[in-house]
Amino acid sequence: MENFIIDGSHLTTKQIYETAHRISVPVIPEKAVNRVNESHQLLLDISSSNNHKVYGMNTSVGLNKDRSVNPSNVMQFNLSLLRSHNVAIRESCTKEEVRAVLLVLINGFLRGNTGVSPALVKYLVTFLEKDVCPIMKWCGSIGEADIGPLSSIGLVLTGEGEAEYRGRIMAGSEVLASLGLSPLILGPKEGLGLISSNAQSHAFTALFLERVFNYLDMNQLVYCLSLEGINGVVDPLNQEVNFLKGSPNQIRCAEQCRNFLEGSYLWQPDKSRSLQDPLSFRNQIAVAAAVLDALQFAQKQLALDLNHTQDNPCLLPQEKCFMGNCNFETLSLVQGIEMSSIALAHLSKMICHRILRISDPRFSGLDRFLTPNANVLGFPTVQKTVSILDTEIRMYANPSSLDFLEVAGAIEDHAANTAFAVKKISSILDNLYYLSAIELIHGAQAVTLRGNPRLGEKTRKLYTSFREVIPALYEDRDQSVDIEKSRQFVQDAIDSLI
Structure with missing residues (x-):
């Protein structure tokens, strides 16, 4: 070590x-x-x-x-x-x-x-x-x-x-x-x-932040493959149009997607391509940027808390005395955590609706539920799994910092429920890994059915690596097994792909 x-x-x-x-x-x-x-x-x-x-x-x-x-x-x-x-x-x-x-x-x-x-x-x-x-x-x-x-x-x-x-x-x-x-x-x-x-709350938050930033990179990469799966519009990724918004994180997210899609067929004109995609595709970089905005607020507050004292009373060496204080209060950090929870819940909605749109011929131009032929059922029922994962995320995103009682004989009459807030946002992340895993299954299947067009440099690497784990669906098979394999892939593969 x-x-x-x-x-x-x-x-x-x-x-x-x-x-x-x-x-x-x-x-x-x-x-x-x-x-x-x-x-x-x-x-x-x-x-x-x-x-x-x-x-x-x-x-x-x-x-x-x-x-x-x-x-x-x-x-x-x-x-x-x-x-x-x-x-x-x-x-x-x-x-x-x-x-x-x-x-x-x-x-x-x-x-x-x-x-x-x-x-x-x-x-x-x-x-x-x-x-x-x-x-x-x-x-x-x-x-x-x-x-x-x-x-x-x-x-x-x-x-x-x-x-x-x-x-x-x-x-x-x-x-x-x-x-x-x-x-x-x-x-x-x-x-x-x-x-x-607050060592428990701070430690849990640190572990969550390390995980979530890795996840967000994979989320962006999977989105780009889905965009190729529906023959989507890349105009929202344009550098100049994002400069007009002035959001540093939106500019960064757009640049990241352009890099992932470098060399993709999507940059070539196609008369059959839709003029505009559904918002779950069009607004991905804006929602991802909002997630980063919230997480960076939490990250900044955590860095402050980690490296300053929280003890009450705390020792003041120069004054040679102990002083009572409120340095143990964690509300600023909890605000960042709960804001991030809400932002991640919006990201969940984006993923879920992309999964539904990819399976819909009106948006993908492919057969319903991404079936290769009429004898295969494809992906209709997995939408129920998608729905319940998103339902859980919506529950976890509900703020809890206001839900407390006065305790210790009424002398402790304020709280922020920090550890619980971190526990909930970690559960949100667990579910998001599953949702991105399911989106990846759909996006890869759409690319396969589209005849394997020229993919971006990074999305091609993603597609090829994923197909080594899960083959294309040409006949119905146990989807639960595929989902678990895909979730493990999404969790483990990011360092080798980006």
């Missing part, structure tokens, strides 16, 4: 993705290590002075903030905090998701605004290096710090909870023993420091 440097200020989504998939591992520079040491010593100095109440350090948390924590009872308080807050339910996060969360946590601690011990950071780095994945349920956060899910990581550090290590689910104490580590003794405020973070 390759190494990369993290210092609390420059973490990227690519680094998160590569760490999650064990392509890379982080290395912490000496300057960041010193910052952790200094901030932890400052925390100990503040704690020992006991001159001021500090939330989560010498007081309890939530509505219990009026209750003091005895200095001799710090470890027991931290354990109680982690146990009582370990409320996440449903399925466990994947190993990749947990590794991403661990990296985001480490990066946050390196800023020196939490005051956790160097030993705690070292344990988390060891988890990454040795591929120890605490068992963390995904459902339990409402977005004002992912307190519920993150508690499970803290428990494993102390020898409780469970983790996956070397292919087995093991008790936290057994995992630590296998690593030659003793259960970590958590010091002042370290229990709260471990969970006062």
Whole structure:
């Protein structure tokens, strides 16, 4: 595995993705290590002075903030905090998701605004290096710090909870023993420091963004093949006409499609070609551009959140004090996620309607449902699958950031449901992969029935590679099998095609 440097200020989504998939591992520079040491010593100095109440350090948390924590009872308080807050339910996060969360946590601690011990950071780095994945349920956060899910990581550090290590689910104490580590003794405020973070939401968002940008390239390529399948109009891809709109992403999407279609027969005049195509073809680059606009907003906000502190209260080293704050609020990021969800739902509609148009002789000029002859039924029933996939996407795109209750004795009366919003948009992407897979089956079949005209440089490569996986339909066969094969192709083939 390759190494990369993290210092609390420059973490990227690519680094998160590569760490999650064990392509890379982080290395912490000496300057960041010193910052952790200094901030932890400052925390100990503040704690020992006991001159001021500090939330989560010498007081309890939530509505219990009026209750003091005895200095001799710090470890027991931290354990109680982690146990009582370990409320996440449903399925466990994947190993990749947990590794991403661990990296985001480490990066946050390196800023020196939490005051956790160097030993705690070292344990988390060891988890990454040795591929120890605490068992963390995904459902339990409402977005004002992912307190519920993150508690499970803290428990494993102390020898409780469970983790996956070397292919087995093991008790936290057994995992630590296998690593030659003793259960970590958590010091002042370290229990709260471990969970006062949006690491789950941020990690999930980073993994989603890495996936979705790859998907969008394939979506554009499949669209171009579909355009060749219906003998479509390329006027909307014209450079000058898109400059008139002034949208940088629309200009980029048009250029990308022109490159994909370089050398295609579509650039040659054809009297039989329609004057204008349906909007699902004509407006593809505009909708794709709107998706990019929304995603780039989310991407910008995530980059900001990843590399700045969210801890409450946070340590101000120069002032040598802790300060309460609202830096854990994730609404700006959630707005980007939910805006992107709506934009992707529009992209889903475009794909679905293209599938329906390709199968319709009025638009394609081919036999209904792309049949090679009257003895073959073709693709009428797959439209039901298309419909339900789009229905699910419409449900997932519904905003959820406004749906919350006041909790913790009414002191926590705002939320954004960040992790849930990311979970939903990830489900949208899963469905979009299926929809593009079905569109590719249709587009390739239309090209075949059109007599394999001269395709663009990239679309020809797509068509040829796809036909090695799924042959043209000349007699009816199990379409479920083809759809799954096509989805896998769409997911895996992008790097080799573009």
